[in-house]
Amino acid sequence: MSEAPEHPDWVPPGQGRGQLPPWLLPELDRLLALHDQGRLHHALLLTGRTGLGKRLLAGVLARALLCQGGEEGGQRPCGECRGCRLTGGGAHPDLRTLSPSRGGERGEIVVDSVRGLVDFLHLSAQLSGSRVAVIVPCDRLNRAAANSLLKTLEEPPAGVFLILATGRPGRLPPTVRSRCTVRGLSPPPWGTARQWLIERAAAGAERADKALALAGGMPLAAERILREQGLEGYEALLQQLHRLSAGGDPVKEAETWERAPEALADAVSAILADLLRQRHGAPDRGLLPSTLAQQLIRQASPESLHQTFLRIGEHRRSLEQPLNGRLAAEAILLDLAAALRPVGHSASRQA
Numbered sequence: 189m190s191e192a193p194e195h196p197d198w199v200p201p202g203q204g205r206g207q208l209p210p211w212l213l214p215e216l217d218r219l220l221a222l223h224d225q226g227r228l229h230h231a232l233l234l235t236g237r238t239g240l241g242k243r244l245l246a247g248v249l250a251r252a253l254l255c256q257g258g259e260e261g262g263q264r265p266c267g268e269c270r271g272c273r274l275t276g277g278g279a280h281p282d283l284r285t286l287s288p289s290r291g292g293e294r295g296e297i298v299v300d301s302v303r304g305l306v307d308f309l310h311l312s313a314q315l316s317g318s319r320v321a322v323i324v325p326c327d328r329l330n331r332a333a334a335n336s337l338l339k340t341l342e343e344p345p346a347g348v349f350l351i352l353a354t355g356r357p358g359r360l361p362p363t364v365r366s367r368c369t370v371r372g373l374s375p376p377p378w379g380t381a382r383q384w385l386i387e388r389a390a391a392g393a394e395r396a397d398k399a400l401a402l403a404g405g406m407p408l409a410a411e412r413i414l415r416e417q418g419l420e421g422y423e424a425l426l427q428q429l430h431r432l433s434a435g436g437d438p439v440k441e442a443e444t445w446e447r448a449p450e451a452l453a454d455a456v457s458a459i460l461a462d463l464l465r466q467r468h469g470a471p472d473r474g475l476l477p478s479t480l481a482q483q484l485i486r487q488a489s490p491e492s493l494h495q496t497f498l499r500i501g502e503h504r505r506s507l508e509q510p511l512n513g514r515l516a517a518e519a520i521l522l523d524l525a526a527a528l529r530p531v532g533h534s535a536s537r538q539a
């Protein structure tokens with residue numbers, strides 16, 4: 189299985205409020221209210237799981253901060269003023285975006301890019317009085333690049349806002365993290381994500397649920413799965429669940445997830461959470477074929493499902509630190525297999 193495209197191209201410059209998913213609008217308005225009160229910190233770090241919309245929010249917030257239009261209390265970005273027309277066309281002179289260069293799998297944001305950004309931020313604003321820099325995903329700043337950003341993060345010129353976003357804040361140097369105000373975004377409720385996905389991807393409810401399951405409930409990640417990969421990964425995971433529940437070897441199954449252990453952890457977490465909900469009487473949402481779901485519920489005790497869910501959450505968090513993807517995938521599937529081990533099957537391998 190190929191690595192999930194966790195860092196797709198930068199949000200198209202024309203994105204405005206209308207394209208912002210409903211679960212991100214309240215956070216946008218909270219940040220703008222802080223700005224209007226003069227209380228918005230100059231360096232924001234947006235965190236939250238991949239596929240939640242951090243990048244979208246960063247882009248729309250940047251546009252809103254450079255919006256010159258609208259009456260008092262009007263919605264921003266207004267989409268009509270000069271600032272909005274320029275950000276909409278990707279050509280605003282007071283906005284700069286840093287992302288890793290495309291192509292390389294381990295694309296980094298390098299020191300020369302940051303130096304260019306710092307120089308830009310020290311110029312005076314050309315239009316609205318603000319200058320905005322967006323850095324996504326900021327965990328790709330290499331060490332030298334991060335160091336060359338510190339002074340600007342600490343003492344930015346007047347009117348400068350830096351918006352950083354990452355799904356892996358643990359990979360960010362503490363020196364960068366500590367100079368930002370962290371805004372953690374939470375995933376939307378399943379029903380909200382599902383409705384958005386059905387409308388956005390023109391998907392039926394069943395496909396939407398499966399894609400959301402594979403994406404661990406993260407709607408933009410689910411949309412990407414439907415658009416780019418289809419549900420092959422989901423079908424493959426189903427086959428693996430069948431094999432593991434019949435005593436299959438988790439270490440062998442882990443091979444296919446070597447490059448996407450985070451996706452594996454997210455999908456397995458979503459499936460375990462759903463099995464637990466069903467075990468406690470909630471209706472079947474159709475994440476798994478009902479015969480498989482019923483079999484797994486019969487086979488695994490609620491306690492072991494719950495413990496495994498918690499352990500996989502720990503694996504997921506540990507994935508914020510750089511480590512071997514293969515080992516992580518093995519750890520996840522060893523735990524899962526232990527919970528699903530068929531009755532009477534001996535415990536042959538332990539994590």
Ligand SMILES: [Zn+2]
Pocket residue numbers: 254255256257258265266267268269270271272273
């Ligand atoms: Zn505007």
